[in-house]
Amino acid sequence: MNNYSKNSPKTRLINFALLVFMLPFLVLSPSCSNSQYRTGKHPIAGKASVSHAKQGKPLGILYVTNRAPSASVDGKLSYSSFRSHSMSYGSVTLARKGSSLDVLHITKRGEFPQSPYSIELTGQGPRRVPAIVDAHLRAASALQGEVNDRLAKAKRKEVVVFIHGYNNSFDDAAKATGKICNTLSVEFVCVSLSWPAGGAGGAFYGYNIDRESGEFAVLDLKKAIRTLSAANRVKRLHLIAHSRGADVLLSALYQLGMEGYITRTSLGERYKINNVVLFAPDVDLDVATTKLFGFVSDPDVPFGTRASPYGLLPPVGSLHLTVYSSPNDKALALSSALFGSVVRLGRLTSTSIGSKAASSNALWSNSQISGVADFIEYVGNAGFSGHSYFLSDPAVQKDLDALLRGRLKAGDPGRLLVETKRPFWKFVGRTHQAIRD
Template sequence: MEAANKLVRNLMTLAALVAVSACTSPHYLVKTPSIYSERETGYETSDIAEADKTATPAIYFFTDRSRNQTEKPEKTFGPKRSNVMVFGKAETVFDRLKGWPHLVSISSSARRPNKVPLRITSVGIEAEFPPTPFGLARINGATVVDPKVLVQFEESASATQSIFRQELFSKKTDEVLLYVHGYNTNFRDSILNLLDIWHFAGRRGLPISYTWPAAHGGLTGYFADSESGEFSIFHLKQALRLLMGMPELKRINIIAHSRGTVLISTAIRELVIEARAAGKDLKSALKIHNLILAAPDMDYGVVQQRLVAEQLEEAHHQITVYTNEDDVALSLSSFLASAQRFGKLRAEDVSEKEQQMLALVEGVAFVRVADLSSFIGHSYYRKNPRALSDIAALIRYEAPAGSPLRPLESAGPSFWVLPKEYYPEPK
């Protein structure tokens, strides 16, 4: 009875949070991760490229959202689907600050005199890809993709890769940070969520958001968002192939949240099948260094059969899964699907046989984030200073779990707990 009452309370809380999120409230810079606020070094800048030392950075994006007729840049794209994938750039600003030094200062402190709004100031379309499915033509008795469509695709791909080359060169990096958002996330927040993460991950790599058609609104919008995620997988694979096909790009770090974890894991699975069929080395072909799955809204049984059984870990240097058994949104998802969600997994949920298997697999870690406020909920990976600190240490410093910069508590083979007393290096 108590469990049922708790579920009802959780559903009511989630309904209220969804209603609030539908409002156009300002997007404020998240709290400073403890890795900066609790260390003498603060927010370090020596490893940040000069071109990135700015309070007005650009975030690149791929999207297959429908385009709106509006003068408001944050509403350039809506929740509806488009058969056309576009590549673009969003100019952003850390508002109400006195430039880069001021931003560095507040990024080193747990306390700020004022909130810092993040805004999109302009959005530009750099390339537009031909609609999918591609048009067909009959040539020499065979049905093939229309050569004109292929030319258009190659022109758009070349333009996109040219921009990436210029940016990688100017920032003296060979990495990108790709973000795939989750359920009920609009275009604005798909850009600004990444801005939060990229900034506190030391601005490592070129930031790219893959923003798919989400934020249909309301509880029933969950189903619309989920179907739109399935719709978007082909375009996500196109974007990944563009990145993986660049010799100048050596490393792709990926952060996916909520339903976005379904998109990225499905896309990667299909690319792995292609690479294996072609006899390629998976790590060098896909270039994925870190794959971070935050609060994954995935059926755990499906994960076992489609990802674990097919040994997708062979395609990554490191896979890190952040979980929280009290995640209200995932409680609803579990209820609707009648299946355990991957993002609520605990060490005790894994059988002894599965734990023995995990002990043999390198580069996989499950991090349970303990003692979270219900108001942070499903976005804890970004809004909780401890969780974001762990992600920052993983991406920026490549710190392994259990190291001084990531003092996680071991909970068994491949399982860790991020405790309430998590501080990387006390002053």
């Protein structure tokens, strides 16, 4: 018997030792914790984007967070890696400093009541305390007002929400959101949805702490998405997540999807969600499949007032999922070793699913049938860990711009992609693009 078989105890021990040795380097590298976000122009369809940061103008974004507040060294408001039981919201002002974006000001606009909401007993039974409900409604209305005010001045009546990954501080998340906003020519209202990652547990234990903090954040993330989508000026909502943030987002979307199914609608119809974009998602393939297609595998769930197991599923409308993955992602390779995952979604390629598995894997087959998803393989050099290419590689930034701002589909001219096996695509050079066009 081969002593180095994939699941042998010896192999697991070696993988664990490598993880403990390598994880500090991955944490200190620009993988999940990104210290610099370079700004620039990303042309689409022959037109150059205009960067506010390049023009020297401050860039304003909104934030929603369930991090506990803290004071920075100069006494200004900041947010820590500790969890808060109330969800706060406000604005962040970003400015260019050299080749990076810096946080200038954080302004809190309001907060939701502490969770869990208090209940009281009445003659008819328990209910939520009316004063708490009033506070919730005021907070939701005020947050929607902030969004509507910005949409009134924005070129597009669309909101882009970014959910960060492991080991990111509040400022990291805000700067990454600003980078994405610049990539999209600041035509959208951008929101940083920041959960309490980046604790002081060290490289190894810190990952587990962040993992549980991500689970803690799911309900608030769901509440935030629902609230943002209900702003009356929002026409489309685009959700972008990186690394562990993808798992947090998928958990929230699973619950929102069940809400939609029970009310005979879909995520696109009920919550105006147009695009879900996952960069280097740090989630097991089987877990991702369960969360994406959970309601499909549960025909006993009520569809309206009763179950409809043989009925048509709600139309997805314009909702589309785009997953960017890389077989060279070392951070996800170590994550896979830690959790014993066969395939992390962020390392998925057309060749990583064998012909036998392809016919039975729901993520593959359902995506083929519905046309709701594209999987884009990135093979490039994105630093030591190969995990932050969505911020560092102009080709990936341009493709995101083409997807959201240009509304181009995979395979359309203007997106440098070539189909490998539907729904899988790869980035190609300009020479290949010219030949294909």
